[in-house]
Amino acid sequence: xxFGVVVFPGSNCDIDCYHxxxxxxxxxTEYIWHKDRDLSGFDCIVLPGGFSYGDxxxxxxxxxxxxxxDKVIEFADRGKPxxxxxxxxxxxxxxxxxxxxxxxxxxxxxxxxxxxVKVENANTPFTNLCEEGQVLNIPIAHGDGNYFVDDSTLEExxxxxxxxFRYCGPDGQVIEGRxxxxxxxxxxxxxxxxxxxxGMMPHPERCMERILNNEDGVIIFKSIINYLEGGGIDG
Amino acid sequence: xxxxxxxxxxxxxxxxxxxxxxxxxxxxxxxxxxxGVMWSEHCSYKNSKPVLRMxxxxxxxxxxxxxxxxxxxxxxxxxAVVMKIESxxxxxxxxxxxGAATGVGGIIRDIFTMGARPIASLNSLRFGELDNSRTKYLxxxxxxxxxxxGNCIGIPTVGGEVxxxxxxxxxxxxxxMCVGIIEHKDxxxxxxxxxxxxxxxxxxxxxxxxxxxxxxxxxxxTQESQENRSAVQVGDPFMEKLLLEACLELFQTGCVxxxxxxxxxxxxxxxxxxxxxxxxxMDIDVSLVPRREAGMIPVEVMISESQxxxxxxVEKGREDEVTAIFEKWGLHSxxxxxxxxxxxxxxxxxxVIVGQVPAKSLADQAPVYHREYREPGYIEERKTLDLNSIxxxxxxxxxxxxxxxxxxxxxxxxxxxQYDHMVRTCTAVTPGSDAAVIRIRGTRKAIALTTDCNSRYxxxxxxxxxxxxxxxxxxxxxxxxxRPLAVTDGLNFGNxxxxxxxxxxxxxxxxxxxxxxxxxxxxxxxxxxxYNETETDAVFPTPIVGMVGLVEDVDHxxxxxxxxxxxxxxxxxxxxxxxxxxEYLKVIHGMERGAVPELDLQTEKKVQECxxxxxxxxxxxxxxxxxxxxxxxxLAECCISGNIGAVVSCGDGLRKDALLFGESQSRxxxxxxxxxxxxVEELARKTGVDCLNMGHVGGSTLEVAINGHxxxxxxxxxxxxxxREALKCIME
Numbered sequence: 001x002x003f004g005v006v007v008f009p010g011s012n013c014d015i016d017c018y019h020x021x022x023x024x025x026x027x028x029t030e031y032i033w034h035k036d037r038d039l040s041g042f043d044c045i046v047l048p049g050g051f052s053y054g055d056x057x058x059x060x061x062x063x064x065x066x067x068x069x070d071k072v073i074e075f076a077d078r079g080k081p082x083x084x085x086x087x088x089x090x091x092x093x094x095x096x097x098x099x100x101x102x103x104x105x106x107x108x109x110x111x112x113x114x115x116x117v118k119v120e121n122a123n124t125p126f127t128n129l130c131e132e133g134q135v136l137n138i139p140i141a142h143g144d145g146n147y148f149v150d151d152s153t154l155e156e157x158x159x160x161x162x163x164x165f166r167y168c169g170p171d172g173q174v175i176e177g178r179x180x181x182x183x184x185x186x187x188x189x190x191x192x193x194x195x196x197x198x199g200m201m202p203h204p205e206r207c208m209e210r211i212l213n214n215e216d217g218v219i220i221f222k223s224i225i226n227y228l229e230g231g232g233i234d235g
Numbered sequence: 236x237x238x239x240x241x242x243x244x245x246x247x248x249x250x251x252x253x254x255x256x257x258x259x260x261x262x263x264x265x266x267x268x269x270x271g272v273m274w275s276e277h278c279s280y281k282n283s284k285p286v287l288r289m290x291x292x293x294x295x296x297x298x299x300x301x302x303x304x305x306x307x308x309x310x311x312x313x314x315a316v317v318m319k320i321e322s323x324x325x326x327x328x329x330x331x332x333x334g335a336a337t338g339v340g341g342i343i344r345d346i347f348t349m350g351a352r353p354i355a356s357l358n359s360l361r362f363g364e365l366d367n368s369r370t371k372y373l374x375x376x377x378x379x380x381x382x383x384x385g386n387c388i389g390i391p392t393v394g395g396e397v398x399x400x401x402x403x404x405x406x407x408x409x410x411x412m413c414v415g416i417i418e419h420k421d422x423x424x425x426x427x428x429x430x431x432x433x434x435x436x437x438x439x440x441x442x443x444x445x446x447x448x449x450x451x452x453x454x455x456x457t458q459e460s461q462e463n464r465s466a467v468q469v470g471d472p473f474m475e476k477l478l479l480e481a482c483l484e485l486f487q488t489g490c491v492x493x494x495x496x497x498x499x500x501x502x503x504x505x506x507x508x509x510x511x512x513x514x515x516x517m518d519i520d521v522s523l524v525p526r527r528e529a530g531m532i533p534v535e536v537m538i539s540e541s542q543x544x545x546x547x548x549v550e551k552g553r554e555d556e557v558t559a560i561f562e563k564w565g566l567h568s569x570x571x572x573x574x575x576x577x578x579x580x581x582x583x584x585x586x587v588i589v590g591q592v593p594a595k596s597l598a599d600q601a602p603v604y605h606r607e608y609r610e611p612g613y614i615e616e617r618k619t620l621d622l623n624s625i626x627x628x629x630x631x632x633x634x635x636x637x638x639x640x641x642x643x644x645x646x647x648x649x650x651x652x653q654y655d656h657m658v659r660t661c662t663a664v665t666p667g668s669d670a671a672v673i674r675i676r677g678t679r680k681a682i683a684l685t686t687d688c689n690s691r692y693x694x695x696x697x698x699x700x701x702x703x704x705x706x707x708x709x710x711x712x713x714x715x716x717x718r719p720l721a722v723t724d725g726l727n728f729g730n731x732x733x734x735x736x737x738x739x740x741x742x743x744x745x746x747x748x749x750x751x752x753x754x755x756x757x758x759x760x761x762x763x764x765x766y767n768e769t770e771t772d773a774v775f776p777t778p779i780v781g782m783v784g785l786v787e788d789v790d791h792x793x794x795x796x797x798x799x800x801x802x803x804x805x806x807x808x809x810x811x812x813x814x815x816x817x818e819y820l821k822v823i824h825g826m827e828r829g830a831v832p833e834l835d836l837q838t839e840k841k842v843q844e845c846x847x848x849x850x851x852x853x854x855x856x857x858x859x860x861x862x863x864x865x866x867x868x869x870l871a872e873c874c875i876s877g878n879i880g881a882v883v884s885c886g887d888g889l890r891k892d893a894l895l896f897g898e899s900q901s902r903x904x905x906x907x908x909x910x911x912x913x914x915v916e917e918l919a920r921k922t923g924v925d926c927l928n929m930g931h932v933g934g935s936t937l938e939v940a941i942n943g944h945x946x947x948x949x950x951x952x953x954x955x956x957x958x959r960e961a962l963k964c965i966m967e
Contacts, residue, residue: 015659054471112386213663
């Protein structure tokens with residue numbers, strides 16, 4: 001089983017994802033330079049956080065044109081798991097692999113803090129070891145995490161179980177007061193219809209070790225490994 | 236040539252004569268500009284050098300002291316920490332976002348120029364009181380600028396401090412610090428040696444931004460300063476991220492002889508300083524420098540402070556290796572000249588020599604001034620404080636709540652929530668405790684980092700204030716479980732040509748030096764920023780201390796948070812009830828005066844030794860130093876951080892306000908489990924430290940009794956809301 005972490009110019013959580021997968025989870029992991037076009041041999045692709053191309057335009061708008069992205073789309077089309085975290089999420093929406101878009105945070109400021117998110121769908125390659133409704137405490141760190149999608153798509157996503165995470169209170173209350181960035185319906189993470197592509201604003205790779213006082217992110221990566229090992233999901 | 240040109244570039248008549256002596260002729264216009272920027276205070280330290288010699292700068296762990304792009308201190312196992320602090324005050328006063336952002340960018344470049352991977356940033360900020368829209372604007376945009384740059388480049392901003400005082404209204408202080416990690420064998424230096432080696436400029440192209448910024452930083456701020464925006468650079472953190480990765484990749488090839496970032500005075504300082512350090516010369520052609528603007532004349536290319544550029548000295552014949560790596564990262568790399576052995580900085584334009592001066596004369600031969608100094612009149616006047624004239628407040632709960640809500644004490648969450656303080660996943664202690672702690676991957680070690688300075692103390696007594704800044708920084712590190720190692724200092728003062736200001740400067744440095752010697756923390760790098768004045772007044776003397784400490788084992792990492800019900804609350808040190816210069820006196824009684832707290836360096840050292848030993852032995856479960864707001868605020872912070880209450884008592888002959896809110900030095904509040912109490916008390920006895928058993932952790936309120944009478948009785952939740960929301964309420 002091999003993980004690939006894509007490095008765009010301006011990626012800066014690439015090292016964190018690499019460390020989380022290789023050193024904490026003990027998985028073979030390689031960096032993939034954004035100009036590479038060969039994804040053979042990889043079982044899961046991670047698009048890490050950061051500021052690809054500086055994000056001076058719309059976040060992720062340039063990175064989606066990186067040579068590697070055509071191959072990532074093919075990879076996803078084959079049903080293999082792709083996870084985009086933060087800037088990676090933004091790139092996935094720009095690339096059309098996920099619905100919706102990420103706007104500036106409502107308060108127009110960058111926000112970095114640990115926040116509670118509720119697992120809305122535990123039946124995905126990324127959450128299969130979670131309980132439905134489980135609350136995870138995971139850091140966010142973004143200026144553009146305000147998820148938006150049109151009404152009809154939202155409707156469809158809800159029917160399909162594509163809302164994977166929502167921001168919530170410590171006891172799982174999904175309420176406006178616990179919405180850090182103005183996201184529609186407190187949405188923190190979504191997947192595609194086939195559920196093999198996940199985008200999430202929170203950073204699970206930042207909470208994997210006791211020394212960081214938080215290990216809630218481990219379950220996400222464990223779920224992926226479980227899925228790849230055949231620990232299937234329903235449907 | 237315009238006879239007054241030397242004045243326009245900031246030189247005096249005597250300096251101009253000295254230049255003529257060096258050259259044996261009149262300098263041309265280009266040359267006079269080179270001297271103008273290089274002999275500015277910002278680049279030459281001509282006013283501060285003799286005083287800075289007071290600092291201890293060596294020690295068994297010091298691998299690189301002052302004089303390079305950054306200092307380096309050994310942390311064992313062939314690893315070292317690289318650190319430096321730098322001011323960006325004047326740019327931030329006229330253009331807060333870019334001023335602060337480029338301050339961060341500049342200091343990060345200083346760190347990776349040494350070959351190190353930058354792993355953490357800190358900052359130290361000073362603004363006027365938040366009672367007017369201009370100050371709020373400056374504060375908001377400085378924070379946004381720091382966030383914008385640091386977040387994008389992906390280096391966590393893990394700590395710092397923010398203080399508000401009217402003296403900074405027209406001249407805010409923005410000091411940025413960066414820390415990197417390096418293996419000994421990878422250390423690079425800013426040296427140009429080996430005639431024939433290539434001089435390359437890499438990174439961004441050169442424009443007209445930041446023209447003469449070094450000279451701009453070396454004058455007082457006036458109305459016209461607001462017009463001087465072209466002296467402020469514009470930052471591009473994405474470009475710097477690429478530059479950082481490309482440089483670190485390049486260093487691995489072994490083809491780099493020396494490297495220096497282009498900061499103040501741009502190409503002029505990078506060329507002359509590297510040549511000077513290498514006892515060599517340099518022959519460059521400005522027409523080979525990639526430009527982003529048409530029509531730039533040689534002098535503009537030479538003094539431009541365009542950001543995200545580096546000068547790299549490369550072994551002859553290996554230039555293509557550089558080009559290949561920089562092309563991969565999409566960056567320029569151009570050979571602009573060669574190292575020579577004639578000691579001259581020769582500047583050409585399309586092959587024609589347009590300027591030629593000895594490299595050393597620019598970098599090392601600026602005049603040195605022994606400025607006059609005189610104790611300012613206010614010092615004696617402000618010393619007096621008639622305690623009898625200060626009423627003792629009735630309700631201490633109200634006073635504590637008021638202090639917790641004052642911007643200098645309140646939580647700085649509104650600020651650090653905007654900084655990515657977790658990227659790189661090494662931040663073991665995030666902002667809000669005594670110091671930030673960063674683990675060193677692949678080892679059991681961690682480093683603790685802090686910035687500190689109480690400038691009100693420095694104003695009232697620069698000598699003691701300077702010493703306290705060092706002592707408190709060290710105490711913060713100790714409370715986090717670290718042994719303090721070394722200092723980088725950001726010395727911010729007014730106009731040194733005024734004897735009263737120079738006296739403040741000398742006194743501060745002298746006090747800091749004494750404390751550095753006593754606590755074994757040499758100064759390994761730093762920055763002097765003078766002329767922090769507006770038409771009305773100078774800022775308080777503000778010698779900011781950036782300090783790094785080593786946590787030998789991550790198990791020693793300690794925070795201020797009270798932990799478990801029943802833990803015993805102890806205070807190491809002595810309550811002396813000193814309220815001179817305190818936050819209490821300022822906030823509650825509107826006075827900034829009185830004798831500052833005394834500091835006995837031997838006592839300080841013992842208290843720190845005792846606390847650190849207790850932590851290492853595993854007896855100490857939390858540790859927090861008493862600083863602004865005194866004992867009561869420190870206890871409140873321990874409770875809030877731990878989300879648990881405490882019941883404590885103390886008492887003696889002191890006034891109760893002085894006992895609760897006085898700011899006596901060398902005090903640390905620690906907790907220990909009842910099982911370890913006897914061991915901690917024995918340790919304190921052995922080290923000769925007073926150890927007062929104050930009570931225990933528990934419940935959901937903080938109760939403090941004085942002489943048996945309950946003076947403070949507040950729910951932790953209420954204190955937390957007051958403390959956490961205050962700054963946010965003011966700003967939103």
